[in-house]
Amino acid sequence: MIKALLSLAAIAASIQLSNGATLRRVTCPDGNTVSNGACCVLFPVMEDIQTNLFDGGECGEDVHESLRLTFHDAIGFSPALTRQGKFGGGGADGSIIVFNDTETAFHANNGIDDIVDVQKPFIARHNITPGDFIQFAGAVGVSNCPGAPRLEFLLGRPLPKQASPDLLVPEPFDNTTKILARFADVGFSPNEVVALLASHTVAAADHVDPTIPGTPFDSTPEQFDTQFFIETQLKGTLFPGTSGNQGEVMSPLRGEIRLQSDSELARDPRTACEWQSFVNNQNKLQSAFKAAMAKLAVLGQNVRELTDCSEVIPVPKPANSKAHLPAGLNHRDIEQACRTTPFPILPADPGPVTSVAPVPPS
Numbered sequence: 001m002i003k004a005l006l007s008l009a010a011i012a013a014s015i016q017l018s019n020g021a022t023l024r025r026v027t028c029p030d031g032n033t034v035s036n037g038a039c040c041v042l043f044p045v046m047e048d049i050q051t052n053l054f055d056g057g058e059c060g061e062d063v064h065e066s067l068r069l070t071f072h073d074a075i076g077f078s079p080a081l082t083r084q085g086k087f088g089g090g091g092a093d094g095s096i097i098v099f100n101d102t103e104t105a106f107h108a109n110n111g112i113d114d115i116v117d118v119q120k121p122f123i124a125r126h127n128i129t130p131g132d133f134i135q136f137a138g139a140v141g142v143s144n145c146p147g148a149p150r151l152e153f154l155l156g157r158p159l160p161k162q163a164s165p166d167l168l169v170p171e172p173f174d175n176t177t178k179i180l181a182r183f184a185d186v187g188f189s190p191n192e193v194v195a196l197l198a199s200h201t202v203a204a205a206d207h208v209d210p211t212i213p214g215t216p217f218d219s220t221p222e223q224f225d226t227q228f229f230i231e232t233q234l235k236g237t238l239f240p241g242t243s244g245n246q247g248e249v250m251s252p253l254r255g256e257i258r259l260q261s262d263s264e265l266a267r268d269p270r271t272a273c274e275w276q277s278f279v280n281n282q283n284k285l286q287s288a289f290k291a292a293m294a295k296l297a298v299l300g301q302n303v304r305e306l307t308d309c310s311e312v313i314p315v316p317k318p319a320n321s322k323a324h325l326p327a328g329l330n331h332r333d334i335e336q337a338c339r340t341t342p343f344p345i346l347p348a349d350p351g352p353v354t355s356v357a358p359v360p361p362s
């Protein structure tokens, strides 16, 4: 009772103080303040996931998987299919969780059942739709990764109606033309595709090569830094096609894996210069990824019906690594692909040559 009175008093005070729309704040039942009271429901969700899903605010496997899930839910959307009179999917609608029996069986969703199963009970105990939860968990999770931008979050996605159709999620063995066409279908330019792939700086693979689970795509999978764009440009070798590891490229760094799709996007004339532009530009990495994720998170949704609750997302810490070549390597180990601008000269890590550690399973 006293708490309720206090918060009423706080609301009154903030209204008096502001004497205009911009400064008006609402105090939530738990004492947090927001500019739109509809966003209050998110604080208990955030506390629960930070404590019980992300182990107190880490940028570990559950964050990586939650970020991957934002993509695999959202990309299940195809205006091209709709134009053919077919169901094109609902985009960022939570269908991957609600219709998990269908969507987790898609080949490209291999391994996604893990995080779907882990997220389900969180959704069940809060007042939030699966579509909102997936994007919220992704944005909060990414905020735990030093160097990340503070992602936007809009609230209010309705329940999904139907499972997404198969074959809309890109595969690592798809060629660049196919990948760019798939993203163009949902409104992303080649530059925006490169920006979205910054996500692979906080990422590892369990299933591309099942003999080496947790193998990261860069040497700093707990940081949202630019190392992914540097290390994918190192000279690598295509994994022998007969090995069964379709979509895998050997990185010269021991303990690191490279997706064939990332390798090709880093070298294709349509994307190589944009790829290279992120190598030593943390500010661009942040702003471009933030903008591209804002689009991804609302695919298939009517943005006018959503509420902007971005202010609820925590502000990430700055990255504590500086763009560098891994120890033991030098500029000659870079495979120059951009034809108009030389690859930036970077200092090499002075430390001893080590192998990259796997991301520990959660």
Ligand code: HEM
Pocket (backbone or CB within 6 Å): 061, 064, 065, 067, 068, 071, 110, 111, 170, 171, 172, 173, 179, 196, 197, 199, 200, 202, 203, 204, 205, 206, 207, 208, 209, 259, 261
């Ligand atoms: C060309 C498009 C893409 C392809 C082919 C692709 C493919 C893959 C593959 C094969 C894995 C490894 C899964 C496993 O074996 O465990 C992976 C991991 C991951 N992907 Fe992508 N991806 C693409 C785009 C994206 C985008 C747009 C995002 C997010 C915005 C994303 C986020 C992630 C994350 C965070 C992981 C790491 C998951 C973990 O560590 O558990 N990917 N991706």
Ligand SMILES: *[C@@H]1O[C@H](CO)[C@@H](O)[C@H](O)[C@H]1NC(C)=O
Pocket (backbone or CB within 6 Å): 100, 101, 102, 104, 105, 113, 120
């Ligand atoms: C889908 O989720 C339910 C729990 O809600 C679970 O029992 C079932 O095994 C899941 N299906 C797949 C294919 O993972």
Ligand SMILES: *[C@@H]1O[C@H](CO)[C@@H](O)[C@H](O)[C@H]1NC(C)=O
Pocket (backbone or CB within 6 Å): 175, 177, 178
């Ligand atoms: C890319 O893949 C598509 C679909 O698998 C195929 O039709 C096309 O010929 C391929 N293009 C190139 C350049 O290999």
